Amino acid sequence: MIKVFVYGTLKPGEENYPRYFAGKVVNTTRAVAQGKLFALPMGYPAMTPGENAVHGYLLSFTNLNVLTALDELEDYHPARTASENLYNREQTKTYDLQGYSLGWAWIYIMTEELAIQLGGVHQFDGWWSSSNNYK
Numbered sequence: 001m002i003k004v005f006v007y008g009t010l011k012p013g014e015e016n017y018p019r020y021f022a023g024k025v026v027n028t029t030r031a032v033a034q035g036k037l038f039a040l041p042m043g044y045p046a047m048t049p050g051e052n053a054v055h056g057y058l059l060s061f062t063n064l065n066v067l068t069a070l071d072e073l074e075d076y077h078p079a080r081t082a083s084e085n086l087y088n089r090e091q092t093k094t095y096d097l098q099g100y101s102l103g104w105a106w107i108y109i110m111t112e113e114l115a116i117q118l119g120g121v122h123q124f125d126g127w128w129s130s131s132n133n134y135k
Helices: 017-021 066-073 112-117
Strands: 002-006 027-039 045-061 088-095 101-109
Touching: 002 066, 002 088, 017 066, 027 101, 027 112, 045 101, 045 112, 066 088, 066 101
Parallel strands: 002 101
Antiparallel strands: 002 045, 027 045, 027 088, 088 101
């Protein structure tokens, strides 16, 4: 089983969910991970390392190919150095809304320096939505 924590355009109800996940998701759970969330002027968010709660969804899959498609979307190439990728894929701990562990999941994160360089605005509440994406 592959688990991915999503916090932006890949969340249910957002633009990229149908294209990448329609018919592939085995389980969907509201979840939280530690980090720092930025709204980018390009219309999508970036999560960086940090200590704040970032709200999203934990999606579970049985098809390993889902990561290949997500790597392409997030401009992540394992053979490149981390600084050459837009996002890097890492494992992170995830929690339910009551703070209980949901285990480890893949997540796509950006460096805070790059998020700021791209004009990112910190989302203090840890939630991003396309309907209110650049505060």
